[in-house]
Amino acid sequence: MREIKVAVLLGGTSPERDVSIISGKYVTQGLREAGYIVKPIDPALGINQPENEEELFISAIRETPPTEEELARYSNKNVIECINSYLFDDIDVVFIILHGKWGEDGTVQALLDLRGIKYTGSGVLASAIGIDKNMSKIVFKHHGVQTPDWFVIRKNKIDIKEIQRKIEKTFSYPCVVKPNDQGSTVGLTVVKCPEEVEPAIELAFKYSDLILVEDFIEGKELTVGILGNMALPVIEIIPKGGIYDYYHKYTKGATEYIVPAEIPEKWSTALKEQALIAFESIGCKGFARVDFRVKENGEIYCLEINTIPGMTGTSLVPKAARAAGIEFPELVDKIVKLALEK
Ligand SMILES: Nc1ncnc2c1ncn2[C@@H]1O[C@H](COP(=O)(O)OP(=O)(O)O)[C@@H](O)[C@H]1O
Ligand SMILES: [Mg+2]
Structure with a gap:
């Protein structure tokens, strides 16, 4: 050929x-x-x-x-x-x-x-929904994929007092404020008290005209890579101190990764199932990665889907693929073959 x-x-x-x-x-x-x-x-x-x-x-x-x-x-x-x-x-x-x-x-x-x-990878519509956390969460919920409770704030409608009241009435503190369509934890704040709401909102609006206020899910951080129509082994992410932010994502040694995650079999089966539903509900193609938080009692919350996940030497999808016996050249080869089949 x-x-x-x-x-x-x-x-x-x-x-x-x-x-x-x-x-x-x-x-x-x-x-x-x-x-x-x-x-x-x-x-x-x-x-x-x-x-x-x-x-x-x-x-x-x-x-x-x-x-x-x-x-x-x-x-x-x-x-x-x-x-x-x-x-x-x-x-x-x-x-x-x-x-x-x-x-x-x-x-x-x-x-x-x-x-x-x-x-x-994914086409126009799935990519556009995938980058839009609010839209993704609406689609996830519709398909029975549990996601943290949330509400959105638009740039032209900011009333700090009203937002603080809304937080207190719904999921209270801590909560997460993040831009609707930004990755790598850029512009995200874990808000612990009413005084922190305003600066968090100001920061998030630097990156997006729409921001999310979301219930903070205490628990483990887990992620599932998808290749074709298969869920890869679950990865547990343990940032050494603090949250899984830009620094912890890309600095060597700042985060510990356990693959396959040492979690009950029941959890990993459920996570893979939820990841595949999330992938399919949005109409993704080829590959993706679905981020989750899991509470101590095993309740699963889907945070978002990444339609073009990181593919560096230390990235999560390559790590998960390797755990499934797929080395990097084979992984990228498969992704290209899936594209040529379209
Ligand atoms: N609702 C939440 N509860 C707990 N931690 C969260 C929540 N939302 C985000 N985080 C933390 O922030 C990180 C980035 O959030 P995420 O929604 O995956 O956005 P992105 O990766 O696109 O920046 C997550 O990996 C997680 O550590
Ligand atoms: Mg993420």
């Missing part, structure tokens, strides 16, 4: 840009090991891609996401120009490994649909 040409889309314009670059570096290597011809492309650079692909990559993810000023160097106009350019003329399939807005949210998927080029 003729060799298959894959473009790996990495980087992008969201605060998860650095994570995406590292994911993209690993995906590029893995696909080459699997025998594909691979062209890594950062759409945020437009059509001016460096001649030496090494210039696309960074060596490590920093402790904090890129600043607003750093991100201002990249534009979505570049993304449109890039995807609409000759760079994709000879590409058989695109491996999208952009995380967050303008990549994981259906926009890049729509551009590729318009160009008639196949791509990995």
Whole structure:
């Protein structure tokens, strides 16, 4: 068979840009090991891609996401120009490994649909719902996937006193305030008392025009990767101190991961079942990762679905796949094959 040409889309314009670059570096290597011809492309650079692909990559993810000023160097106009350019003329399939807005949210998927080029993972609608935590939770609830109680606040309707009253009337403190469509725990606060509500809301609104106030679920942090139509072994996440924030997600040694999770068999069966329902209810394709919290009594709460989960060497889906006997090159190969079947 003729060799298959894959473009790996990495980087992008969201605060998860650095994570995406590292994911993209690993995906590029893995696909080459699997025998594909691979062209890594950062759409945020437009059509001016460096001649030496090494210039696309960074060596490590920093402790904090890129600043607003750093991100201002990249534009979505570049993304449109890039995807609409000759760079994709000879590409058989695109491996999208952009995380967050303008990549994981259906926009890049729509551009590729318009160009008639196949791509990995979920389509436009599932991507758009998946990035929208509020919409995802509505769909989860409808399909019997339990999710923490929540309400939303819109940017033009902020009344702090009213919000504090609402929290006290519903799930009380601690609660979680987070942007509706941001990943990597960026803009998220665990709010412990009424005084903390205002700063938490201000922070979350920096990242999104819609924010979620959610019941805080005390318990274990567990996540389930999905590949094709199969749930991978459950992973338990234990951040060493504090919550599972940007620092704990991307700093080596800051978090302990147990895979397969040492939990009762009943829990892991239920988690895998719930993860698959969550995946299917939204209409996801190819791969994804579903994040959960589980109370001591075994009650499961789905936090969100990630339609383009991290794929760095230390990321969770690759770890779970490895526990299932699937090494990284085989994992990315399977994801591409699923895309070509579409
Ligand atoms: N309702 C909640 N209860 C307890 N912890 C939460 C809750 N929501 C979020 N968290 C913590 O914050 C992290 C990030 O939240 P999540 O909803 O998965 O958003 P994202 O990963 O997209 O930033 C979770 O992994 C968890 O540690
Ligand atoms: Mg998450």
